[in-house]
Amino acid sequence: QQQVKQSPQSLIVQKGGISIINCAYENTAFDYFPWYQQFPGKGPALLIAIRPDVSEKKEGRFTISFNKSAKQFSLHIMDSQPGDSATYFCAASISVGNEKLTFGTGTRLTIIP
Amino acid sequence: SQTIHQWPATLVQPVGSPLSLECTVEGTSNPNLYWYRQAAGRGLQLLFYSIGIDQISSEVPQNLSASRPQDRQFILSSKKLLLSDSGFYLCAWSVRAGTGNTIYFGEGSWLTVV
Numbered sequence: 001q002q003q004v005k006q007s008p009q010s011l012i013v014q015k016g017g018i019s020i021i022n023c024a025y026e027n028t029a030f031d032y033f034p035w036y037q038q039f040p041g042k043g044p045a046l047l048i049a050i051r052p053d054v055s056e057k058k059e060g061r062f063t064i065s066f067n068k069s070a071k072q073f074s075l076h077i078m079d080s081q082p083g084d085s086a087t088y089f090c091a092a093s094i095s096v097g098n099e100k101l102t103f104g105t106g107t108r109l110t111i112i113p
Numbered sequence: 114s115q116t117i118h119q120w121p122a123t124l125v126q127p128v129g130s131p132l133s134l135e136c137t138v139e140g141t142s143n144p145n146l147y148w149y150r151q152a153a154g155r156g157l158q159l160l161f162y163s164i165g166i167d168q169i170s171s172e173v174p175q176n177l178s179a180s181r182p183q184d185r186q187f188i189l190s191s192k193k194l195l196l197s198d199s200g201f202y203l204c205a206w207s208v209r210a211g212t213g214n215t216i217y218f219g220e221g222s223w224l225t226v227v
Contacts, residue, residue, distance in 0.1 A: 034215060043203050043218030044157070089157065091216075100147075101207075101216050105156040 004092050006104025013111055019077040021107045023090035026071065030092040034101070035064065035075050038087045047088070048075070051095075080111045115140035119204045119219035126226055132177075132191040134222050136204030139185065144206040146187040147216065148179055151201040163187060164209070199226045 005024045013019045023033075034049035050057045050064040050073065057064045063076040077084055090104040119136045126132060138144050148160040161179035163169045169179050176195050180188045187204055204219040 036218075041221070041223075043205075043221045045218065046215055049215065100159065100162060103157045 004090060004102050004104045006090050006107060008107060009105070010108040011110070013077075013080045013109065015080060015082060015111055015113050017080050017111075019075075019080045019084065019109055019111070021075045021088050021090070021109070022072065023074065023092075023104050024070075024072045025092050025102075027092070027094075027102075028071070029094050030102075032093050032095040033064070033066065033073050034091050035062075036089040036091065036103075038089065038106075040086075044087075044089055077109075080109075082111045082113065085109055085111045115206075115217065117204060117206055117217060117219040119222055121222060122220065123223045124225070126194050126224065128196055128226055129193045132189070132194050132198070132224070134189040134202055134204075134224075136187045136189075136219060137185055138187075138206045141185070141206070141208070143184060143209050145209060146181060146185075147203075147205040147207075148177075148187065148189045149203040149205060149218075151203060151221075153200070157203070161187075161189070194226045196226050199224055 003026055007022050031052055035047045036044035037047040038044040048059050048062050048064055050066050052068050055066050061078045066073045088107045091101040093099045093101045116139045146163045149157045150160055151157055159172045161169055161171055163181045166181050177191050202222045205216045207216045
């Protein structure tokens with residue numbers, strides 16, 4: 001199975017709160033897990049990515065947590081800001097060769113004041 | 114640095130008319146190229162994937178076709194548009210192999226079929 005399941009579909013978080021988006025995968029051969037951020041009317045842009053040799057990666061307010069045994073990974077946005085309001089996509093692929101990224105279905109995040 | 118250009122940015126076309134969306138990548142050689150479609154409020158649907166000139170895989174049966182006449186040029190076409198072809202079309206590229214297959218997207222083209 002090549003699916004990546006993403007939840008929730010939409011999320012509303014108060015400014016300053018923590019936004020958490022979850023993804024689960026089935027293919028144990030996946031070894032590259034990026035997150036993309038998409039603003040309305042724009043193409044998605046790479047936000048942060050992780051490989052399964054680490055359980056966590058942090059870049060500024062954005063953190064990926066990775067649980068290899070559970071085949072799950074999540075994006076945490078600390079101190080969420082209105083500028084973080086966007087659609088977020090998780091993805092997974094096998095990094096060797098020409099394997100395509102498999103995307104989740106996206107989460108529309110809204111940060112309210 | 115690498116850049117990706119996609120045009121036109123917006124397009125309103127009548128049903129039954131032809132379509133041509135163009136995409137070029139600069140600053141890299143032998144990229145993998147992709148066309149995605151995103152319906153309003155929906156996820157990313159991979160339409161076509163190319164690993165080289167004249168090497169194009171179609172991911173879903175549809176009313177569209179793709180061509181790659183040059184290494185860094187990717188074209189999405191249709192002979193006769195359907196209402197269901199409306200959506201946000203994204204061209205993207207990635208390094209050929211071995212670096213995690215990060216995909217870099219263009220700015221997208223909004224297509225409205227009326």
